[in-house]
C-alpha cells in the first residue's frame with residue numbers, strides 16, 4: 001500500500017487518535033473539523049488538547065473546516081463524528097465523495113426515528129453501501145494515541161474494502177480482525193454504551209462488583225437478542241465489538257458513558273455533564289433509539305428500557321430498580337431461537 005491521502009472527518013478524540021495511527025503508516029491525513037479552534041491548533045502546533053491531552057500528531061496530519069478541501073483527492077474517507085451529527089456531516093460531504101471511495105465509519109449509535117446503523121446513515125447520504133465498512137471494538141482514544149496495545153473489528157460486506165481498511169490501520173499495537181456481520185458489530189457498539197451508563201449509575205449508587213458483573217452479563221444477553229432479531233450473528237456479541245467493548249466501556253475511567261452514569265447517580269444532569277466535559281454521551285441517545293428499535297422488533301431489552309424511562313420518562317432510579325429486581329428471571333438465554 002503506497003502512501004495515500006486520507007480524509008478524516010471529525011476532530012474529536014477518536015478522530016484525532018485514528019489520524020495519528022493512519023499517519024504513522026506514512027499516509028497524509030487531512031482532518032475536517034466542525035469547530036474552528038482545532039484547525040488552527042492542529043496546523044500550527046500539531047495538537048488537539050481539548051479532545052486529547054498530552055498527544056502530538058505526526059507532521060503529515062493537517063486540518064481544515066472545508067469539506068471540499070478534506071475530500072478532494074482523497075483515496076479513502078474515515079468518518080469519526082458522534083452519531084447525533086453523522087447524517088448532517090455526511091450530507092455536507094456527499095458532493096465531494098466519489099462513487100468508488102472506500103469509507104470507514106467509526107461512529108457508534110442507532111439513528112432515532114429510522115433505526116438505521118451508522119454505516120447505513122452514511123450510505124443513505126453518499127450511496128454505494130458496498131464500499132462502506134465499520135470499525136468497532138474496545139478502543140479508548142486516550143490509550144491508542146500513546147501506542148498501548150488494543151484491538152478492533154472491521155465489518156464490511158466487501159472483503160476487498162475490509163482488507164483495505166485493515167491494512168490502513170493495522171499495527172503491532174493495534175490489531176484488526178475482519179467480520180462480515182455489520183449488523184452485529186454496529187449494534188453491539190451502540191448498545192454497550194447503554195450498559196456502561198447503567199454500570200456507572202450502579203457504581204455511583206454504591207453497588208458492588210457482583211452487581212456490575214450482573215449488569216454486563218444480562219446486558220450482553222439483551223444485546224444478543226436484538227442482534228439476532230435484526231439478522232446479525234449472536235457470536236459477534238462474544239467478540240471484540242461485543243464483549244470486548246462492553247467490558248472496557250463499563251469499567252474504564254476513560255469512558256464518558258460510565259463516568260456520566262456515576263455523575264448522574266450523584267445528581268448531575270446529562271446536559272451539565274456534556275457541557276462540563278465538552279463530549280457527547282452517546283449511550284443516552286442510544287437508550288432511546290435502541291428501545292425504539294427493540295419495540296419495533298418485539299424484543300425484550302429490560303435494562304435499556306429502564307435507562308430510557310429514567311432519562312426521558314421521569315421515572316426515579318429507586319422505582320426502576322425495584323421493577324428490575326422484582327422481575328421473575330427467565331431462561332438465561334431466551335430469545336435466540338429462530
Ligand SMILES: NC(=O)C1=CN([C@@H]2O[C@H](COP(=O)(O)OP(=O)(O)OC[C@H]3O[C@@H](n4cnc5c(N)ncnc54)[C@H](O)[C@@H]3O)[C@@H](O)[C@H]2O)C=CC1
Pocket residue numbers: 010011012013014015016033034035051080081082083085089106107108109139140141142278279280282
Ligand atoms: N473517544 C473514543 O475513545 C472513542 C469514540 N468512538 C466513537 O467515535 C465517534 C466520535 O467520537 P469522539 O471522537 O469521541 O467525539 P468527541 O466527543 O471527542 O468530540 C465531539 C466532536 O463532535 C464535534 N461536533 C460538535 N458539534 C457538532 C455538530 N453540530 N456537527 C458536527 N460535529 C460536531 C466536535 O467538533 C468534536 O469533534 C463516536 O460515535 C464515538 O462513539 C469509538 C471508539 C472510541
Ligand SMILES: O=C(CO)COP(=O)(O)O
Pocket residue numbers: 108137138139140193196245248249254255256257258282
Ligand atoms: O466506544 C468507546 C470505547 O470503545 C468510547 O466509549 P465512551 O463513549 O463511553 O467513552
